[in-house]
């Protein structure tokens with residue numbers, strides 16, 4: 001197990017534009033603001049969604065595409081470094097017309113209808129950088 005001590009940095013609130021790619025635009029924002037460590041939250045709606053599910057046996061992501069308007073009931077994510085650049089790792093819960101919830105690992109291909117986001121930057125004495133994790137096959141933070 002590894003953890004680092006963080007202190008609050010800058011805080012941002014904003015709105016994405018209709019038609020934006022949800023993940024890509026959040027990541028672009030973090031890169032423009034040079035946020036290398038932080039948290040992201042958002043709510044709103046999308047016109048279509050693409051979310052991943054990681055098959056732990058096969059060590060592959062499967063992607064679920066939902067070609068319909070959905071509410072973003074919750075988006076939670078973190079910001080850290082991947083290959084020296086800010087990367088957003090986010091999961092979303094999406095609601096359909098019957099109020100049913102769907103969700104997964106947010107992937108490119110999710111299109112914003114409306115989205116209000118909050119980003120909290122953190123300061124720390126050391127960086128959190130993703131690296132290959134042989135135990136899971138994922139790109140994760142180190143544990144030691």
Ligand code: ZN
Nearest residue numbers: 089090091105
């Ligand atoms: Zn994930």
